[in-house]
Amino acid sequence: MKFIRNIWYATMWAQNLPAGRLATVTVTKEPLVLFRDADGKPVALMDRCPHRLVPLHLGKLCSDGQRIQCGYHGLEFDTSGRCTHNPHSETIPAAAKVRAFPAVERHSLIWVWMGEQPAREELIPDFSAFDEDNNSRVSRRESIELEVNYQLMTDNLLDLSHVSFLHDGVLGHSNMVRGDIRVEQEDDTLYVKRSTPNVAPPGMFDLMYRHDGKPVDAWADMRWNAPSCMLNNAGVCPVGGKRTDGVYILGAHILTPVSEFRTLYHFAAVRYDNNISRTPEEQNEVVEKLSSLRRIAFEEQDEPMVLAQQQAQVNAGGLGSLQPVLLNIDAGPVRARRMLDTMRLNADSSAATAP
Secondary structure (H helix, E strand, O other): OOOOOOOEEEEEEHHHOOOOOOEEEEEOOEEEEEEEOOOOOEEEEEOOOOOOOOOHHHOEEOOOOOEEEOOOOOOEEEOOOEEEEOOOOOOOOOOOEOOEEOEEEEOOEEEEEOOOOOOOHHHOOOOHHHOHHHOOOEOOOEEEEEOOOHHHHHHHHHOHHHHHOOOEOOOEOHHHOOOEEEEEEEOOEEEEEEEEEEEOOOHHHHHHHOOOOOOEEEEEEEEEEOOOEEEEEEEEEEOOOOHHHOEEEEEEEEEEEEEOOEEEEEEEEEEEOOOOOOOHHHHHHHHHHHHHHHHHHHHHHHHHHHHHHHHHHHHOOOOOOOOOOOOHHHHHHHHHHHHHHHHHHHHHHHHHHOO
16 A cells, blocks of 8 residues: 655644653654654654664653664664764764654644654644633544554544444444435545435434434544544534534544554544533533443444455455446545545655656
């Protein structure tokens, strides 16, 4: 599988990179070691010492916070990846360097630019709803590792018609199957909007809305940015009413490919239900239930189904070996894949014409 390189990838939630610690993550098959420098800014280096090729995360961060020491033979590398100390000689070989990747902390996440072209921070998708100053409204920021291809999981998230079956009773039900679907593209951003008017609220939103099962208008609008950064606006409101009269959730669904068959899934949610009166105990109960339901949906329902889909393709000869029948509900996933294909072609074209 060919991964897009000149783009930002979310590696972890910023809370999981405390000062003075080394963290390791693999992105598009590239092992990275991450840490914070003396000013608290994130640093990302190739997690491989050029001497014996051992992972640098098995070493330690030097006391000045500006150098990482290999745990095998003590070579030290600064935040640019340059070897600054060879304890075995006054000479430092020219090849004793580690690739450094641009790293930025934005929207409570650590983003790393994996490509050779200059990093452009304006290309980081907007997940400002999850900024640190919104802590009182943001659920737990979590990450799980899935044994599935990131594009297959993206297809799953861009086609939310499956909630009526796979997540029946929690995120959807049988009367929500035939929703109205609109696919809109604005430059490099894709929107897949689904609405189902005058239906009973699905379990999760009935819990939030306290509507006693009365009919509502429901919606689920997914925003997609390459390669697989998604923001879902989903909620319910009175039939024929305004969305602001109901409740909704902004959900971050950010997929980072580790390898062809492994994906890091970063997720969190912001609830907008301020018009519902609850005691502090009831608020905590809702938060815990929503967090639990999300993990069940991802780990016990989505992953096994997509994993079975993946295995069927692998058994038939590999990903892409089978051409699935397309339905109207596939408009969003198909458009996103075409946009990715265009990005890959443009990258190949640029590489071919480079001096």
